[in-house]
Amino acid sequence: MQNSRRPELVCPAGTPAALRAAVDAGADSVYCGFCDETNARNFPGLNFTSVELAEGVRYAHTGGARILVAINTFPRAGAAELWHRAIDNAVRAGADAVILADIGLLAYARERHPDLRRHLSVQAAASNADAIRFYVEEFGVRRVVLPRVLTVNEIAAINREVACETEVFVFGGLCVMAEGRCSLSSYATGKSPNMNGVCSPASHVHYREEKGELVSRLGDFTIDRVPRHQPAPYPTLCKGCFSAGDYRGHVFEDPVSLDAATLIPQLVQAGVSAFKIEGRQRSRSYIRDVVTNFRRAVDAQMAGEPIPAGVLQHLSEGQTTTAGAYRKTWR
Missing domain, CATH: 3.20.20.70 (Aldolase class I)
Structure with missing residues (x-):
């Protein structure tokens, strides 16, 4: 059509x-x-x-x-x-x-x-x-x-x-994600995108330096690590960088x-x-x-x-x- x-x-x-x-x-x-x-x-x-x-x-x-x-x-x-x-x-x-x-x-x-x-x-x-x-x-x-x-x-x-x-x-x-069905942020922060209207709320976002890297966290979860002088992406779980065995990368989307x-x-x-x-x-x-x-x-x-x-x-x-x-x- x-x-x-x-x-x-x-x-x-x-x-x-x-x-x-x-x-x-x-x-x-x-x-x-x-x-x-x-x-x-x-x-x-x-x-x-x-x-x-x-x-x-x-x-x-x-x-x-x-x-x-x-x-x-x-x-x-x-x-x-x-x-x-x-x-x-x-x-x-x-x-x-x-x-x-x-x-x-x-x-x-x-x-x-x-x-x-x-x-x-x-x-x-x-x-x-x-x-x-x-x-x-x-x-x-x-x-x-x-x-x-x-x-x-x-x-x-x-x-x-x-x-x-x-x-x-x-x-x-x-x-x-299949919108309306996302539980990742709720699991990490206790705040639901679909009921409270908040995905990765800023109140639960933290940045800190560790061994020359800038670490971004959402609640208790480390979402990404980048060299200190590089920009760190906002810590959203579905776009996080994760390690599994020898693999390290973005599981869902960059x-x-x-x-x-x-x-x-x-x-x-x-x-x-x-x-x-x-x-x-x-x-x-x-x-x-x-x-x-x-x-x-x-x-x-x-x-x-x-x-x-x-x-x-x-x-x-x-x-x-x-x-x-x-x-x-x-x-």
Whole structure:
């Protein structure tokens, strides 16, 4: 299936300043979350109050952009009211859609706010047509954010079978686990990415020098060792460097960023409706630069011009990029 429409550029915002930067740089949509554990980027100093969200919606709409609110963690038993209130507040603020993962929240949004557009979060890990059809038929989901474990051919196969928009990640941090099913960070820190909204929380990160090496640790676990004068990657378990016998290396994925800019033509051909940039924890200058460059890339694709490549390497983790599962066969 080929998508004849211009793909939507969906951009992150962790602060009101980042939201304005994304809109000004050409974002079609901006996704953000509230200042609590209802979203999967629950870090100090990030996210929006209800008042800030309403102001952000007004700014985005004035600039011709839409606001998507990520309420994409899973409610704790006996505390679902916080998540229900987040959905209600998103509606009151005038959000254009909510991004949900939990089926109870999807049911709540469908019943209480039937006109509210519902997107399925990547945290739901819906990676095949049957799973996606379930969410579409039962909860009226209009778009699914696909996990970052699918090849371009698999994405095309899904789009041939489902009557639903698909959204894929094209830049930023690369999670190689089946999203919504990650227990590594929870095991190491006691904080769940899927319930508390925190992957490798900074409160559990430690760096220290040992015998000429800079050692990075997450909780009680050593994640990486590098020569003292080399940059140490942020200690995320799935990107850690481990030793087993005579082997030493990155078991799951190198500590690098996803950059699928050169794959935009193939993804459009595969029927993708929206391109998503990761990075709600990033600065507004990062947001401005990444959104500006992907705006140019998408516009170049629609004009039949070459896609600029490698221009964002300086903003990538480890100054290196990968096409991830789009091209790899690590599964």
